[in-house]
Amino acid sequence: MNAAYEFVTGPLAWLAWGIFLLGSAYRLVSMYQLAKKKDASSIAFMSWGYSLRSIINWLIPFNALGWKKNPLMTVATFAFHICLLAAPIFLVAHVMLWDQYFGVSYATIPDSVTDIMTMVVIGACLFFAGRRFLQSEVRYITTGQDWLVLVIVLAPFLTGFLAYHQLLDYDLMVILHVVAGEIMLAAIPFTRLSHVVFAVFTRAYMGSEFGGVRHARDW
Amino acid sequence: MGIQERLIEDVGLRRGVSRLTPDIIEKTVNAVLKGETGARLKAYAETCMRCGLCADACHYSLSHPGDPSYTPAGKVHQTMSVLLDKKGRVDPETFYGMAQIAYTECNLCRRCVHFCPIGIDTGYIMSTVRRICHKLGVTPQYIQDTSHSHSATVNQMWVKDDEWTDTLMWQEDEARDEFPGLRIPLDKEGADIYYSVIAPEPKFRTQLIYQAAAIMHMAGADWTMPSEPGWDNSDMCMFTGDFEMMGRIKRIHFESAQKLKVKRIVMGECGHAFRSIYDMGNRWDGWKMSPVPVIHSIAYFWELMTEGKIKLAKKYPGPVTVHDPCNVVRGRGLHEKLRELVRFLVDGDIIETASNREHNLCCTAGGGVINCGPPFKNVRVAGSKAKAEELRATGVKTIVAPCHNCHGGLEDTVHAYKLGMEIKFLGDIIYECMERPEA
Numbered sequence: 008m009n010a011a012y013e014f015v016t017g018p019l020a021w022l023a024w025g026i027f028l029l030g031s032a033y034r035l036v037s038m039y040q041l042a043k044k045k046d047a048s049s050i051a052f053m054s055w056g057y058s059l060r061s062i063i064n065w066l067i068p069f070n071a072l073g074w075k076k077n078p079l080m081t082v083a084t085f086a087f088h089i090c091l092l093a094a095p096i097f098l099v100a101h102v103m104l105w106d107q108y109f110g111v112s113y114a115t116i117p118d119s120v121t122d123i124m125t126m127v128v129i130g131a132c133l134f135f136a137g138r139r140f141l142q143s144e145v146r147y148i149t150t151g152q153d154w155l156v157l158v159i160v161l162a163p164f165l166t167g168f169l170a171y172h173q174l175l176d177y178d179l180m181v182i183l184h185v186v187a188g189e190i191m192l193a194a195i196p197f198t199r200l201s202h203v204v205f206a207v208f209t210r211a212y213m214g215s216e217f218g219g220v221r222h223a224r225d226w
Numbered sequence: 227m228g229i230q231e232r233l234i235e236d237v238g239l240r241r242g243v244s245r246l247t248p249d250i251i252e253k254t255v256n257a258v259l260k261g262e263t264g265a266r267l268k269a270y271a272e273t274c275m276r277c278g279l280c281a282d283a284c285h286y287s288l289s290h291p292g293d294p295s296y297t298p299a300g301k302v303h304q305t306m307s308v309l310l311d312k313k314g315r316v317d318p319e320t321f322y323g324m325a326q327i328a329y330t331e332c333n334l335c336r337r338c339v340h341f342c343p344i345g346i347d348t349g350y351i352m353s354t355v356r357r358i359c360h361k362l363g364v365t366p367q368y369i370q371d372t373s374h375s376h377s378a379t380v381n382q383m384w385v386k387d388d389e390w391t392d393t394l395m396w397q398e399d400e401a402r403d404e405f406p407g408l409r410i411p412l413d414k415e416g417a418d419i420y421y422s423v424i425a426p427e428p429k430f431r432t433q434l435i436y437q438a439a440a441i442m443h444m445a446g447a448d449w450t451m452p453s454e455p456g457w458d459n460s461d462m463c464m465f466t467g468d469f470e471m472m473g474r475i476k477r478i479h480f481e482s483a484q485k486l487k488v489k490r491i492v493m494g495e496c497g498h499a500f501r502s503i504y505d506m507g508n509r510w511d512g513w514k515m516s517p518v519p520v521i522h523s524i525a526y527f528w529e530l531m532t533e534g535k536i537k538l539a540k541k542y543p544g545p546v547t548v549h550d551p552c553n554v555v556r557g558r559g560l561h562e563k564l565r566e567l568v569r570f571l572v573d574g575d576i577i578e579t580a581s582n583r584e585h586n587l588c589c590t591a592g593g594g595v596i597n598c599g600p601p602f603k604n605v606r607v608a609g610s611k612a613k614a615e616e617l618r619a620t621g622v623k624t625i626v627a628p629c630h631n632c633h634g635g636l637e638d639t640v641h642a643y644k645l646g647m648e649i650k651f652l653g654d655i656i657y658e659c660m661e662r663p664e665a
Contacts, residue, residue, distance in 0.1 A: 038265045038268070038269065039265070041264045041265040041268065042264055042265035042266070044264060045262075045263065045265065046264045046265050046266050048509040049266055051514055052514070061345070065343055065345075071340060071341075071343070072283075072340035072341060072585050073279045073280075073282070073283070073340060073341030073342065073343065074343075076279075076282045076341070077282065080277070080279065084343070138277075138278070142278060143292060143293075143294045144278040144281035144287070144294040144297050144299075144300065145276065145277065145278035145294075146294070147227070147278075147294035147295065147297070147300050147303065148276045148278060148294070148297075148299045148300055148303045149276055150276065153275070153276045199272065199273065199275060201272055201273060202272075202273040202275060202344060205269050205272070205273050206273055206343075206344050206345070208269070209269050209273060209344050209345040209346065210343075210344065210345040211345075212266070212345065213339060213345035213346075213347065214345070216347075217339070220504065220505055221505070221556065221557050221558055221559060222558055222559030222560075223555065223556050223557070223558070223559040223561075223584045224340075224584050225339050225340065225345070226340060
């Protein structure tokens with residue numbers, strides 16, 4: 008077990024972070040080059056002001072028309088993304104690992120809170136899955152990719168939850184948790200999770216078009 | 227559920243696909259995807275999270291509750307997603323359905339933009355599907371006819387050169403009974419205003435030219451209309467996917483104004499023509515913005531109002547509701563000017579539809595859909611059920627709609643859903659209510 012733990016927190020972790028960071032950088036650079044080559048008539052209209060205007064307005068819950076018309080989805084999406092980012096970054100145990108390996112330490116969120124945040128992420132994943140099953144307009148467009156990324160995102164939180172509460176074999180759960188987290192990181196550049204790196208640009212572009220060309224709100 | 231269960235026979239689509247094989251389709255799809263699309267389409271295809279929020283955006287899906295094949299993402303799922311997944315290799319019958327979706331079940335109105343957190347432009351994706359259809363010769367017959375007309379005559383309605391000037395002189399002659407000094411000045415070099423219209427005006431809505439001339443005359447405008455091709459600002463090629471012709475006719479339009487050394491172009495109450503000059507045609511020709519200043523009639527009438535150049539003898543009896551055409555409102559932000567103008571012209575309130583301003587529901591005629599003609603009329607009218615319900619809820623008798631296509635669509639909607647409403651252009655109201663000292 009120890010050797011396995013050493014492996015997944017050592018070489019495998021480097022690999023996962025490497026794929027995530029270098030892969031994301033590669034995707035961004037190649038996408039930008041493709042845009043420069045093929046989408047000049049779009050790039051010409053990019054504007055910082057209108058990009059930010061659009062991004063900020065979409066980051067406010069219930070501000071955009073789409074959020075207003077789907078209150079349940081709005082709550083689920085915002086709660087999911089906030090908890091998904093904040094819980095692992097500020098988890099006491101994770102910060103301790105940063106400290107242990109790199110001597111880096113920063114603020115943490117108490118375990119009682121991250122525990123709830125984890126449950127929020129798991130709950131939101133179940134909600135998203137439920138929509139894919141039950142809502143016809145979502146079921147109709149759901150593909151294998153969509154289920155795949157849902158499982159990829161759910162796994163580290165589910166295993167983390169089980170490990171923290173020591174509900175099943177703790178040692179095994181921790182290893183599975185680490186592996187699941189690494190799979191998620193490595194999957195970001197090459198699955199639908201790539202919206203992590205691209206969404207800010209698609210949003211910015213739409214904001215620029217609506218602000219600069221169409222003189223109208225895009226939210 | 228899906229397009230294959232609701233295919234409609236159209237001569238143009240049928241003849242088009244009869245010439246296709248999976249090989250031909252594959253070759254053309256990939257030529258367009260590789261040659262004409264880039265990061266934009268790639269990012270849209272990859273990052274659409276399939277969340278389904280856009281289902282509440284589209285009037286087609288709102289009008290067909292429970293049928294997800296009409297949602298924006300559902301339509302992409304049946305068209306571009308398939309082309310990308312199969313690397314362009316689909317059979318001709320499948321392609322027929324894709325063309326039908328792209329041309330007749332999406333108005334390119336972009337309301338879904340307000341619902342997509344990622345910022346995906348379904349209108350662009352559908353335009354790209356249409357581009358592929360055009361290159362494969364699979365276009366609905368009626369709209370293709372208008373596109374051919376653009377190619378042959380530089381106007382949309384096969385109006386011959388002599389018929390054009392004859393129509394203007396005829397309208398001038400008619401109007402001089404009512405306004406003795408009125409002129410429709412042809413080819414006046416250096417005029418302040420070059421007034422351009424869409425070809426359906428001389429063809430069958432001639433009174434609009436009459437009214438515009440009357441308004442220009444009473445406002446004391448220094449204006450002109452060109453006698454030669456270039457006078458038609460409309461652009462059905464933009465909607466068929468014939469971007470080469472889109473660029474050509476836009477260039478001729480702008481150059482016609484430049485030859486006359488006018489200060490700016492004022493466009494009649496048309497939506498799509500406006501889209502063509504500030505968004506699509508200009509880009510194809512390499513202009514970031516139009517090379518000649520262009521304003522829409524809404525903005526022009528608004529200017530006349532603020533300068534005190536529209537003098538009303540009476541106000542139009544209200545209350546009214548306002549229909550916001552997508553290409554001038556979601557497309558160009560003219561909604562507040564439109565409302566200020568309507569408040570000036572109308573005696574009574576504006577009763578807003580539930581979805582208004584940028585969030586307005588489309589008339590279901592735009593984006594070339596009404597131009598696909600009678601075979602698709604019933605689908606179009608069925609798709610405007612949501613719009614009809616919003617209009618009915620206002621309880622008013624008058625819809626102000628400053629766009630030709632919206633008029634065509636709303637007339638069918640009002641009739642089919644027995645709304646008992648009349649539809650007015652701004653020009654109709656101004657003409658009816660303005661002072662006529664010379665009369």
